[in-house]
Amino acid sequence: MTANFESAELALKFWRLLYQTYTLRKQSEDQIFEEHGLTTEQFGVLVTIGFFGSPVKPTEIAKWLARSPNSISMIVDRMVKAGLVRRVRSTGDRREVRVFITSKAENALKPATLASLEFIRKILSPLSNEDRRTLISLLGTLKSEILKYLNPEVDIEETTRNESERQGNMREWLLKYTLPSTPQAKRQGGKKRKTKKKTE
Amino acid sequence: MTANFESAELALKFWRLLYQTYTLRKQSEDQIFEEHGLTTEQFGVLVTIGFFGSPVKPTEIAKWLARSPNSISMIVDRMVKAGLVRRVRSTGDRREVRVFITSKAENALKPATLASLEFIRKILSPLSNEDRRTLISLLGTLKSEILKYLNPEVDIEETTRNESERQGNMREWLLKYTLPSTPQAKRQGGKKRKTKKKTE
Numbered sequence: 001m002t003a004n005f006e007s008a009e010l011a012l013k014f015w016r017l018l019y020q021t022y023t024l025r026k027q028s029e030d031q032i033f034e035e036h037g038l039t040t041e042q043f044g045v046l047v048t049i050g051f052f053g054s055p056v057k058p059t060e061i062a063k064w065l066a067r068s069p070n071s072i073s074m075i076v077d078r079m080v081k082a083g084l085v086r087r088v089r090s091t092g093d094r095r096e097v098r099v100f101i102t103s104k105a106e107n108a109l110k111p112a113t114l115a116s117l118e119f120i121r122k123i124l125s126p127l128s129n130e131d132r133r134t135l136i137s138l139l140g141t142l143k144s145e146i147l148k149y150l151n152p153e154v155d156i157e158e159t160t161r162n163e164s165e166r167q168g169n170m171r172e173w174l175l176k177y178t179l180p181s182t183p184q185a186k187r188q189g190g191k192k193r194k195t196k197k198k199t200e
Numbered sequence: 201m202t203a204n205f206e207s208a209e210l211a212l213k214f215w216r217l218l219y220q221t222y223t224l225r226k227q228s229e230d231q232i233f234e235e236h237g238l239t240t241e242q243f244g245v246l247v248t249i250g251f252f253g254s255p256v257k258p259t260e261i262a263k264w265l266a267r268s269p270n271s272i273s274m275i276v277d278r279m280v281k282a283g284l285v286r287r288v289r290s291t292g293d294r295r296e297v298r299v300f301i302t303s304k305a306e307n308a309l310k311p312a313t314l315a316s317l318e319f320i321r322k323i324l325s326p327l328s329n330e331d332r333r334t335l336i337s338l339l340g341t342l343k344s345e346i347l348k349y350l351n352p353e354v355d356i357e358e359t360t361r362n363e364s365e366r367q368g369n370m371r372e373w374l375l376k377y378t379l380p381s382t383p384q385a386k387r388q389g390g391k392k393r394k395t396k397k398k399t400e
Contacts, residue, residue, distance in 0.1 A: 008378050010332050011320040012370065017339040019244075022222035023266040024346040044219075066223040120211040123345040127338065132210050135338045138331060139217040145323040146224040170212065178208050 025123070032119055036112035041075050042084060043112055046105055050177070053169040055088065055098035084108075113177040225323070232319055236312035241275050242284060243312055246305055250377070253369040255288065255298035284308075313377040 029040045038046070048064045049056050062072040076099060079085045084105040090096035101109075124132055147154050229240045238246070248264045249256050262272040276299060279285045284305040290296035301309075324332055347354050 005374065005378075007321065007329070008317055008374055009371070010329065010336065011317055011324055012374065013336050014324065014332060014339075015316075015320050017336055017343060018222060018225065020266050021339050021343050021346065022218060024343060024350060025218065027266070028346055028349055066220050066227070116215075117208055117211055119349065120215050121207065122349060123342050124211055124214065126341050126345060129207070129210065131338060132214065134334060136210065136213050136217055138327065138335045138338075139214075139221050141326050142323050143217060143221050143224060145326060146221065146228055149228055149319065149322060150224060171209065174205065174208055174212065178205075 028119060029116060032115050033112055036108050036115065038084075038108055038112055042079055042082075043109075043116070045072070045075055045079060045099075046084065046101060046109055047113075047173075049085070049099060049101050050109070050173040051169050053172065055100045057096065057098055061099065079105075110177050117178055228319060229316060232315050233312055236308050236315065238284075238308055238312055242279055242282075243309075243316070245272070245275055245279060245299075246284065246301060246309055247313075247373075249285070249299060249301050250309070250373040251369050253372065255300045257296065257298055261299065279305075310377050317378055 026040060029043075033040050033043050044065050045061055048061050051064070052060065058072055058076055059069055061076075062069040065072065076085060076087065080087060083102055086100045086102060087097050088100055090098065127135065144156050144159075147156065147159065226240060229243075233240050233243050244265050245261055248261050251264070252260065258272055258276060259269055261276075262269040265272065276285060276287070280287060283302055286300045286302060287297050288300055290298065327335065344356050344359075347356065347359065
């Protein structure tokens with residue numbers, strides 16, 4: 001019973017800390033993103049499109065952000081109105097919709113990403129790189145367990161593989177949005193970045 | 201630059217995992233609490249009142265749950281309508297309101313707590329007790345950093361002291377809501393638990 005009680009106490013402490021860390025982090029980020037004309041949810045959608053490296057189906061955004069397709073659809077609606085994304089129907093299958101990022105969102109994304117990364121780095125600063133890796137590994141284990149709880153038939157290996165495939169995109173995205181100047185920008189003399197429009 | 205990039209990549213991975221772990225956990229708990237006629241937010245408010253061990257000021261609930269007083273006020277409004285809590289004005293200072301838990305909420309709380317603890321234990325099950333303590337300690341460090349970010353003047357030591365003071369209440373609360381039968385119930389022959397009404 002004592003061991004049982006101790007484990008219940010640890011579980012509750014963990015629950016409370018996960019809740020507090022997430023909620024306080026959300027409060028901080030709401031402030032940060034508001035300064036850049038975005039909500040935290042909008043930033044999440046934009047980053048997801050960035051990770052995928054190409055126009056994304058709303059269902060994929062929902063899956064990636066672990067939200068319901070319905071709530072993502074509402075967020076995307078508001079983002080279309082705010083001029084941050086466009087919905088485009090596939091020429092092949094007219095029922096298929098993909099979400100594009102606009103140049104207005106592109107312009108907001110770089111400073112917002114830098115500010116957000118600065119914040120995450122700041123809160124991670126007391127932890128050594130080894131501690132950070134430990135934290136990531138422990139949270140990763142929990143995530144797999146929760147996925148299994150929500151869907152006992154989930155293929156964790158496949159989920160992990162899919163995430164790893166996005167890893168390359170994440171690197172590219174990071175290079176694009178966080179480094180002072182990208183290799184491409186350097187080749188162009190670093191001057192054309194502000195007026196450069198992406199052609200798809 | 202490479203070390204910088206690596207730290208940005210770690211920061212982003214952490215951000216993503218914290219988000220996913222919290223969101224997936226929330227999805228799971230929404231399901232669990234719905235089965236017990238509660239929302240996850242309502243459970244949070246009830247647990248807070250339980251932790252304090254006595255009627256609580258709404259501002260204290262907001263602080264404890266790291267939510268705005270406004271959002272707690274709205275949640276409490278709905279809970280009053282649902283018969284889960286009562287608002288009572290202090291006889292001394294009429295402006296001071298405290299929130300009481302009703303017997304209806306008491307009855308829902310025990311099975312909801314047990315189901316929620318079972319879930320947390322399940323997702324923590326692959327981690328050793330040492331890993332759990334590491335996770336709690338790392339999240340605790342992050343929490344302090346985020347608190348400092350949100351309010352550079354915050355007294356972390358005082359915050360920690362306040363939390364420790366609640367630790368005793370948390371133990372009592374856990375004993376009351378999670379053990380098969382409490383010492384008191386045992387003295388009563390463990391038969392009166394269902395009909396027992398708390399008198400305040």
